[in-house]
Amino acid sequence: MNPEQHPHTIDPGEEVLTRTDDVEKLRSYLVSIQGKITDLEKSGSLKRKVSRHDSSTLLPAQLTKETVEQKNQEIDDLTEMMMRCLENADVEDFIGLCAKCKENIIGHENGCKALGALYHVNCFVCQKCRDPLVKKPFYHTDGLTYCEKDYLDTLEKCDVCEEHIKERILRAVDKQYHPECFKCTDCSNCLDGVPFTLDATNNVLCVQCYNKKFAYTCAACNSLIVSEDGAETYRIIAMDKDFHVACYKCEVCDTKFTNDEGQGCYPHNARLLCHTHYKEAVAQ
Numbered sequence: 001m002n003p004e005q006h007p008h009t010i011d012p013g014e015e016v017l018t019r020t021d022d023v024e025k026l027r028s029y030l031v032s033i034q035g036k037i038t039d040l041e042k043s044g045s046l047k048r049k050v051s052r053h054d055s056s057t058l059l060p061a062q063l064t065k066e067t068v069e070q071k072n073q074e075i076d077d078l079t080e081m082m083m084r085c086l087e088n089a090d091v092e093d094f095i096g097l098c099a100k101c102k103e104n105i106i107g108h109e110n111g112c113k114a115l116g117a118l119y120h121v122n123c124f125v126c127q128k129c130r131d132p133l134v135k136k137p138f139y140h141t142d143g144l145t146y147c148e149k150d151y152l153d154t155l156e157k158c159d160v161c162e163e164h165i166k167e168r169i170l171r172a173v174d175k176q177y178h179p180e181c182f183k184c185t186d187c188s189n190c191l192d193g194v195p196f197t198l199d200a201t202n203n204v205l206c207v208q209c210y211n212k213k214f215a216y217t218c219a220a221c222n223s224l225i226v227s228e229d230g231a232e233t234y235r236i237i238a239m240d241k242d243f244h245v246a247c248y249k250c251e252v253c254d255t256k257f258t259n260d261e262g263q264g265c266y267p268h269n270a271r272l273l274c275h276t277h278y279k280e281a282v283a284q
Contacts, residue, residue, distance in 0.1 A: 098123050115140060126150055173198065184209050220247035220272075239267050250274035 095105040099117035112121050112134050121134050126147040139151035146154070155164040160181040170179045170192060179192040186209040197210045205213070207226075215224040219241035227233040236248045248265070249256045255274045257265045266278035273281060 100124070114138075115145075128153075172196075173202070173204065186213070216242040218242060218244045218247050220244070220251075238265055238272065239270065248272070250277055252277040 093107045095108065095111040096118040097103070098105055098111075098120045100119055100123040103120070105111040105118060105120055110121055112119055112124055114124055114133070121132055124134070124145070125132050126138070127144045128146060128150040131147055133145065133147060137148050139146045139148065141151075152164045152166075155166060156169065156176045157163060158165055158178045158181050159175040160177055160183075163178070165176060165178055168179055170177045170182050172182060172191075180190060182191050182204070183189060184191055184196070184206040185203040186205055189206055191204065191206060195207050196204055197207060199205055199210065199214070211224050211226045215226050216235055217223070218225055218235075220243055223244070225233060225235045225242060225244055234245050236243045236245060238248065246256075249272070251272050253274060253276075255263075257263060257272075257274070262275050264275075266273050266275055268278055268281045271281075
């Protein structure tokens with residue numbers, strides 16, 4: 001969800017249930033609307049509309065003019081809904097107002113409840129296929145509602161298992177994965193949050209497996225010449241062999257070789273020797 005991964009997480013919505021409210025439930029519904037209006041007023045929203053040119057109005061620090069206008073509109077919408085519900089309370093089989101079309105819902109079979117609101121059965125539909133969602137699982141994201149099939153069609157598929165990625169998405173090497181599917185080609189360890197690299201054929205490898213396959217081995221200590229703590233790695237080639245920088249030294253006295261005159265490497269009988277021990281070896 002990051003999922004870039006974006007990650008984002010969307011859970012299936014609640015099952016839509018047919019509403020069978022009686023008059024008492026309708027009254028409770030109206031009371032809840034009145035409670036929402038009261039809460040909005042207490043939050044600091046002003047009932048008076050704020051003019052764009054009215055600089056004399058003092059507003060709470062956390063509220064902008066746009067926020068106040070938005071809250072005022074919410075209050076107006078809720079007030080209108082309450083008044084219309086009261087006006088239709090005596091209408092036979094009146095259920096409430098549809099949150100989408102704002103028209104009356106008449107008859108239990110024509111109404112449903114979802115996402116904390118009431119809808120006509122034919123108004124609460126999939127954004128894409130337009131099928132009604134009554135008593136079906138659905139997904140609600142970015143203000144839009146989808147049936148399960150069409151929601152899954154909006155998701156990317158994992159490059160490994162080819163299943164839809166419903167939760168966190170991992171992007172790497174221009175592809176997308178379930179985090180648990182992004183693994184080292186050789187050892188199969190999960191690489192989520194772990195350094196990795198590619199070989200010449202673009203196989204994904206953890207650093208350890210890559211080093212085992214491709215790192216050079218020091219001829220002196222027989223260890224791999226690899227980076228430590230992400231530092232840049234150097235190797236020295238001498239006598240067609242590879243050496244750690246620290247291992248490139250005289251095999252007799254451990255004097256490290258340098259580029260200074262007389263301080264370099266003097267090979268003798270496949271051995272690395274300093275100038276002093278080279279002369280001794282030659283003299284024998």
